[in-house]
Amino acid sequence: MKAINPDDFRISEPVKLSKLPTHLKTNADDDEKEDELCKLRDKLSDLQDVMYAHNRYSVLVCLQGMDTSGKDSLIREVFKEINSRGVEVNSFKQPNSSELQHDYLWRHIIKLPEKGKIGVFNRTHYENVLVSRVHPEYVLNERLPGIETVDDIKPNFWKKRFRQINNFEKQLVQNGTIILKFYLHLSKEEQKSRLLRRLEEEKHNWKFSPADLKEREHWEEYMQYYDEAINATSNKKAPWFVIPADDKDMARYIVAKIIWEELSQYKDIQLPELDDEVKENVGKYIKKLEKE
Template identity: 45%
Template structure:
C-alpha cells in the first residue's frame, strides 16, 4: 500500500461502521467531529482528494472492468447536493451519473422495491451516485409505514419480519454486485438536530434559498427520534465486509466533503485500475502512425511537439537538481 493510500485509510477508519457492531448513532458518532483539522487545511485536502479522484476515474474508465456505486444518505439539509458538487468537481462528467430517488412512480410501485435502483446502477468503468438510495426502503418506509401499503405487497410480506428480511435482501444484493465487480460505497451524512434547524432557517431567510425549503421538511423533522432509531438499526444490520457504512460528520460541510472524497478515493485506490496495455501489433501500428505524422510537420516545426516539450522539461528539471544544464548558443 502506498503512503498516500495508507494515510487515507487511517483518516477514514474512525468513520467506518465495523461489521457486526451495534450502533447507537447519538452515542457512537459526533456530527461535529473534524479530526483536529481547521477549515483552511481542509481546502487544500479537498483539492488533493479531487485530483486523486480525477486520476483514478480516468483509469477506471480506461480499464472498463469495475464500476463504483456511491450511496449518499442523509436527512433533509444534510448536504448531499453540495457534497456531490464539490467532491466530483474534477472528474469527467461522461464517467459519472447521478440519480435522485423521490416518491416512487406508479410504474415503480408495480415492481419489486429494488427494481428502480437496479435500473440506475453503474456500467463498468463508471461511477454512479445515488442521492438517497435503496436504503430509503428501510428508512422513510419504516418511519412512515403507510408507504409499505402503497407497495402492493402480499399480506404475508408485510409481517413483523419485513425489516429484517429487507436488511438480508439488501446485503445479498450488494454482495452480488461486489462479486461481479461493482464496488458499493455507502456514506451517511450525520447531521445534528440543531444544525438542521439552523440550515432550515437559512433557507427561509435567504430568498435565493427559498426554493430548497418546503413546509414538509419541518413536518418530517418531527420524526427525528424515529429516524435516529431507524438509522442506527440500518447501520448495525447492513454494514458488511463487502459494503461497509461510513458515518461522516456533516455539521461542517467542508469536513463532510473531505471525508466523502477520501472514502471514494480509498475505494478507487483499492481497485487500483490500470490503463490497458496494447499488443505488440497495435504498438507497431502506433509507431507507424507517429512516423507518418512526424513527416507531415511544417518546415521549422518540431516533428513531435509534445515529445520535444517533455524532453525540454526533463532537461530543466535535471539542471535544477545538480545536473549540468545544456550550454546555450550565442555570445556570453
C-alpha cells in the same frame, strides 16, 4: 490537516448514532480544507479515467442523511472534476406509478453504473427501510400479497428487507461493483440552523418545504431506524461510513478521502496494455502523422 483514516468512520460493529460525533474537531481552516479537497478531486478524476479504460469495475456511492445534511452540495463539490462521461448521479424521491409496478429495488437496479463509471445515489434503496418505516402506509402502495393494512406489516417484514438488500449488494460486489455507503451524520441543532437559513435568506427560500418540518418531528424514529439499517447492512464488501456532517467542508473532504483510499486498494485497476502490433509500431504511427 488531520490525517483521515477510513476505519475511523467505517461501521464494523454495532453502533448507536447518538454516541457518534456530528462534528470532527480539527485545526484546519476553510482554505486548507478546500485545498485538500481540490487535490483529492484531481486524484479521483485521474483514477476514474483509468477505471474507464480498465473497464472491469463500477463504483456505487450511496448517500443517505436527514434533510439539509448536505448531500447535493457534497456531490457537486466532490465529483466536479470527473469527466462527465464517467459519473452518473441519480436522486430517488417518492416512487412514481410506473416504479410501483415493480419490486422496490427495480428503480435502483436500472440506474446502476456501467463498468468503468461511478454512480452516485442521492438517497438510495435504503429509503425503503427508513422512510417506509416511519411512514409504513407507503408500503401499501407497493400492493404486496398478504399486506392489506399497516397492521399486516410485522417486524419480520423489515428483517426480510435487510436480508434482501444484503443479497442485492452481495450480487453487485460479486459482479464487479465497488459499493461505498455514506451516512451524513447531522445534529438536530445544526439542521435547525440550516432550515432557519433557508427561511431567513431569500435566495435560499426555494429550498424550504413545510414537509421538512413534518419529517423533523420524527427525528428520534429516524435515528432508531438508521441505527438498525446501518447495523444490519454494514459489512466488509459493502461498508457503511458515518460522516460527521455539521461542518459541510470537512464532510466533503472526508467522503472524498475515503473514496480515494478505498479505490486505491484495487491494485489491478490499471491502464490496459497496447496489443503487440500497436506497441511495435508506435514509432511508425508517429512518423506517419508527422508527415501529414
